[in-house]
Amino acid sequence: MPPGVPLSPPPPSALANPESLTRRSHRFQPKSIWPVAILAMFVMLAIVGIKAYRSLSQNPAQSEQTVEQEARLPVRVTRAETGLAQKWVFDDGIVWPVKRRVLTFQAEGDIQAIAKINGRDLRAGDVVTKGQVLATIDSRRQRSAIDTANADVEVAVQQRNQAQATVVQAQASLDRAKSDLELAKTELVRYQELFDQGVISESDRDVYLNQVDQAEAALRSAEQDVRSAEDGVRSAEAQITAAQARVTETNVDLEDTQLVAPIDGVVAYINIREGEYWDAQRLNSGSDQDLIESAPIILVNPQDIEVEIEIQADEANEIDPGQLTYVVLEEDVSAAQAAGASNQDLLEIAQDNGSRGTVFSVSPTQTPGSRGTQVSIRGFSSAQNLR
Numbered sequence: 001m002p003p004g005v006p007l008s009p010p011p012p013s014a015l016a017n018p019e020s021l022t023r024r025s026h027r028f029q030p031k032s033i034w035p036v037a038i039l040a041m042f043v044m045l046a047i048v049g050i051k052a053y054r055s056l057s058q059n060p061a062q063s064e065q066t067v068e069q070e071a072r073l074p075v076r077v078t079r080a081e082t083g084l085a086q087k088w089v090f091d092d093g094i095v096w097p098v099k100r101r102v103l104t105f106q107a108e109g110d111i112q113a114i115a116k117i118n119g120r121d122l123r124a125g126d127v128v129t130k131g132q133v134l135a136t137i138d139s140r141r142q143r144s145a146i147d148t149a150n151a152d153v154e155v156a157v158q159q160r161n162q163a164q165a166t167v168v169q170a171q172a173s174l175d176r177a178k179s180d181l182e183l184a185k186t187e188l189v190r191y192q193e194l195f196d197q198g199v200i201s202e203s204d205r206d207v208y209l210n211q212v213d214q215a216e217a218a219l220r221s222a223e224q225d226v227r228s229a230e231d232g233v234r235s236a237e238a239q240i241t242a243a244q245a246r247v248t249e250t251n252v253d254l255e256d257t258q259l260v261a262p263i264d265g266v267v268a269y270i271n272i273r274e275g276e277y278w279d280a281q282r283l284n285s286g287s288d289q290d291l292i293e294s295a296p297i298i299l300v301n302p303q304d305i306e307v308e309i310e311i312q313a314d315e316a317n318e319i320d321p322g323q324l325t326y327v328v329l330e331e332d333v334s335a336a337q338a339a340g341a342s343n344q345d346l347l348e349i350a351q352d353n354g355s356r357g358t359v360f361s362v363s364p365t366q367t368p369g370s371r372g373t374q375v376s377i378r379g380f381s382s383a384q385n386l387r
Contacts, residue, residue: 106256160236
């Protein structure tokens with residue numbers, strides 16, 4: 001019989017006619033499962049009946065004693081309820097793109113130019129590309145310093161070349177001095193033999209002895225000239241290195257007069273105009289708001305944002321990185337709470353009107369002034385109320 005096909009009892013006519021069963025007894029007939037199932041059911045009922053009979057036939061005193069013993073186990077029944085494991089935290093926060101750059105001049109001077117976009121000055125909302133010059137201040141002093149440094153490099157190179165030529169000349173003089181010394185020594189040996197044979201006088205021999213002494217002195221002088229010339233080469237090379245360093249430094253000074261976009265992004269804030277004088281005292285970094293209002297230019301990448309909020313330290317202890325977070329405007333929640341909204345209602349408001357993200361970081365220290373803890377929220381899957 002194929003699997004999955006239910007078994008069924010034989011038709012009533014077959015059960016009612018024993019002869020038909022007898023006639024078919026010589027052929028194989030599959031046995032029905034129903035008698036077995038019925039038997040099992042009866043066995044179970046019999047067991048239940050026996051247990052029921054035994055329980056009814058027990059001594060009532062024993063039954064009461066059993067009930068009293070079981071009643072000694074205290075049981076407390078509490079209704080299970082589902083709720084929201086959440087907590088609302090309200091405080092001032094600031095929305096920042098994760099990639100943001102504060103551009104400021106490192107030099108002082110009059111602002112000479114601001115980048116033009118479609119014939120107009122750069123303004124907030126304009127898209128810029130990495131490496132684009134956005135603003136410059138007067139750089140005449142820096143460019144003059146670059147010219148001077150480049151001239152110093154050329155002078156040092158010329159001095160190095162002259163020192164190298166002097167080395168070549170000194171080396172040639174040294175070679176001649178060595179040759180002259182060898183010749184003087186050879187002559188001295190020959191005239192010493194003549195003096196020993198009595199052919200020449202002592203004074204004649206001393207002439208060649210003096211020539212050897214003079215050749216040795218000339219050799220020492222030539223060696224000193226070579227060393228001096230090599231020192232001159234090293235000094236000239238050091239001057240070249242110093243001049244090149246000044247060129248690099250002056251180029252950096254020139255870069256300090258320019259604001260160049262370090263990333264592809266959008267101008268979020270611009271607080272400078274052509275003709276204004278810029279100095280470092282204009283930049284106020286006391287707070288985020290002060291920085292926004294005083295920095296020359298702030299660039300952002302609006303595709304990836306974060307929320308920075310400062311909360312009380314005891315509340316920060318309950319927050320861990322990676323926790324799910326909804327950022328909701330305070331007025332939305334306050335209005336709902338005033339209307340008697342439940343936690344479930346607030347959650348629905350957060351899901352409908354808020355921005356869903358995760359806790360990115362929790363500062364391990366407290367800010368000195370407010371004694372609060374800085375919490376950063378990133379990874380927003382939706383940021384409908386943060387733009």
